[in-house]
Amino acid sequence: MWKRKDLLGLKELSIDEINMILDTAVPMKDIIKRTIKKVPTLRGRSMVTLFYEPSTRTRTSFEMAAKYLSADTSSLTVATSSVAKGETLIDTGRTIEVMGADVIVIRHESAGAPHLLAQSVVARVINAGDGMHEHPTQGLLDLFTMREKKGDLSNLKVAILGDILHSRVARSNIWGLTKFGAEVRVVGPSTLLPGEFKKMGVQVFHNVEEALRGVDVVNVLRLQKERQKKGLLPSLREYAKIFGLDQKRLSLAKPDALVMHPGPMNRGVEIMPDVYDSTQSVVDEQVTNGVAVRMAILYLLMGGGTGNEIIN
Amino acid sequence: MNLIEKAKIMDADKMRRSLVRIAHEIVEKNKGTENLALIGIRRRGVPLAERIAKLVKDIEGVDLPVGILDITLYRDDLTTLDYQPIVHKTEIPFPVSGKKLILVDDVLYTGRTVRAALDAIIDLGRPQVIELAILIDRGHRELPIRADYVGKNVPTSNKEVIAVNLTEIDGVDEVKILEIAD
Numbered sequence: 001m002w003k004r005k006d007l008l009g010l011k012e013l014s015i016d017e018i019n020m021i022l023d024t025a026v027p028m029k030d031i032i033k034r035t036i037k038k039v040p041t042l043r044g045r046s047m048v049t050l051f052y053e054p055s056t057r058t059r060t061s062f063e064m065a066a067k068y069l070s071a072d073t074s075s076l077t078v079a080t081s082s083v084a085k086g087e088t089l090i091d092t093g094r095t096i097e098v099m100g101a102d103v104i105v106i107r108h109e110s111a112g113a114p115h116l117l118a119q120s121v122v123a124r125v126i127n128a129g130d131g132m133h134e135h136p137t138q139g140l141l142d143l144f145t146m147r148e149k150k151g152d153l154s155n156l157k158v159a160i161l162g163d164i165l166h167s168r169v170a171r172s173n174i175w176g177l178t179k180f181g182a183e184v185r186v187v188g189p190s191t192l193l194p195g196e197f198k199k200m201g202v203q204v205f206h207n208v209e210e211a212l213r214g215v216d217v218v219n220v221l222r223l224q225k226e227r228q229k230k231g232l233l234p235s236l237r238e239y240a241k242i243f244g245l246d247q248k249r250l251s252l253a254k255p256d257a258l259v260m261h262p263g264p265m266n267r268g269v270e271i272m273p274d275v276y277d278s279t280q281s282v283v284d285e286q287v288t289n290g291v292a293v294r295m296a297i298l299y300l301l302m303g304g305g306t307g308n309e310i311i312n
Numbered sequence: 313m314n315l316i317e318k319a320k321i322m323d324a325d326k327m328r329r330s331l332v333r334i335a336h337e338i339v340e341k342n343k344g345t346e347n348l349a350l351i352g353i354r355r356r357g358v359p360l361a362e363r364i365a366k367l368v369k370d371i372e373g374v375d376l377p378v379g380i381l382d383i384t385l386y387r388d389d390l391t392t393l394d395y396q397p398i399v400h401k402t403e404i405p406f407p408v409s410g411k412k413l414i415l416v417d418d419v420l421y422t423g424r425t426v427r428a429a430l431d432a433i434i435d436l437g438r439p440q441v442i443e444l445a446i447l448i449d450r451g452h453r454e455l456p457i458r459a460d461y462v463g464k465n466v467p468t469s470n471k472e473v474i475a476v477n478l479t480e481i482d483g484v485d486e487v488k489i490l491e492i493a494d
Contacts, residue, residue: 002396020398027382027401036435039385069385299399303390 002300006118006125009134010175018176022144024296025289031068032291042071045302048101049075050092051128052083052108057263057287058128058137062105065294071302074101089113090120097123102302106130124301132166137297138262139172141290143180145282146217148289149258153180159211159253160184160202161245162221162270165192165232169262170221174200187211188221188243191232208243212252219260220245220271236269246272250280258282314493315473321466322487324479327447330463331360334445335367337461342412345372347440350414351379353429354400357417359480360447364416379404381415386428402432409437414461418476420446423457448487450474 031039047066049059066073083092096104103124106114111133118125129135147153158177164170164186177184178201186197187205197204205211212218233239259281267273342348352361358380365376382400415429426444445461450468473490
């Protein structure tokens with residue numbers, strides 16, 4: 001039985017809780033494939049998205065997931081809201097809550113902002129990305145895609161390639177995959193991949209060829225150009241040459257290895273166009289699976305009865 | 313909730329005979345098996361639908377398609393339940409549009425499960441007709457729903473519970489009346 005009020009990160013979720021989300025996402029994916037993509041499950045419930053950072057797919061994915069379950073949705077554009085007048089996160093959250101929101105989906109540039117909000121409101125809170133900390137729904141959709149394509153997660157060898165330092169996706173992936181016992185390798189330039197990552201139970205590589213040898217999955221991360229102002233990279237061209245995933249490097253992985261990317265992509269920088277468009281790429285399926293996983297999360301957080309013992 | 317066994321109202325033989333009769337009635341009422349398909353409501357409606365399909369094959373020599381319907385996402389009582397139902401897959405491997413569908417479940421009680429099932433099926437297409445086959449009708453309807461095929465009518469009180477056990481799930485074929493202990 002699902003008992004959590006909020007979904008804040010993969011770090012605190014148990015294997016059973018992760019499995020419950022992934023199992024619930026399986027029938028949800030069937031709904032997306034139907035002609036009538038709507039079930040009445042969350043009729044009368046409401047979800048508000050509160051995004052302090054830009055987003056295309058995460059916000060749209062949440063909105064579509066809620067709509068497929070018949071929940072009402074509303075999105076608050078921070079740039080044109082009272083946040084611009086200096087309203088605090090807690091006050092904004094409470095305002096949304098007293099308007100009747102059952103769930104608030106928040107993206108914030110600061111790590112821990114969703115946790116603060118979750119403690120301040122009765123509404124359910126879903127972390128849609130907080131700073132460099134976690135992006136749990138992306139992590140879960142990545143696990144769902146790997147489990148769907150490869151079966152058991154515990155036997156997998158997964159390489160996460162790119163800007164690990166700034167990546168909340170990488171952290172959520174690492175926390176999720178290592179719980180299942182998967183072998184996780186992280187690879188990137190040393191300026192974007194400090195050695196402390198070893199403490200998270202992963203193998204740290206700075207040589208792409210070594211890291212990709214024999215892996216089942218290559219999860220390529222977006223080079224976060226907006227966070228590169230500190231001079232951590234000499235040039236994009238050099239990064240592409242040394243760390244970009246091309247066919248030659250991909251051939252070192254298992255022949256049926258999956259290529260994943262959370263998007264949006266810098267084509268020709270961290271991933272070459274022919275790799276992205278190859279049959280090994282499951283990037284489009286990740287996007288579809290993202291809707292299914294978010295439907296599952298919304299159902300688990302909002303679909304239950306009132307008698308549950310809820311834990312924060 | 314403490315439950316006390318009050319009576320056993322069906323054993324394996326009685327259950328089989330009821331299902332044989334339902335299979336005959338389905339074939340007779342529909343004048344054969346053309347365009348017929350069975351849909352079992354999870355969970356115990358599914359093995360019952362499979363058994364009826366097998367009995368129809370014994371009678372008519374025709375394999376009827378069987379689908380599995382999960383109605384969790386269509387329930388009208390999610391917010392009032394004190395537990396959260398697990399969502400399972402709906403697996404209907406044939407187009408429902410234009411079909412004569414026989415919806416199968418173990419117990420018909422308030423009618424809310426059937427209502428949810430009708431909504432779920434209609435979201436998948438437009439069947440020509442939907443009929444309802446039930447092993448036990450225990451009364452207490454809250455919606456204007458009735459079964460076309462009934463294994464056994466069992467008038468019950470609200471304090472009683474009908475427990476249908478099937479070999480495929482419970483290891484034994486039997487139907488019992490249980491009573492909630494005070």
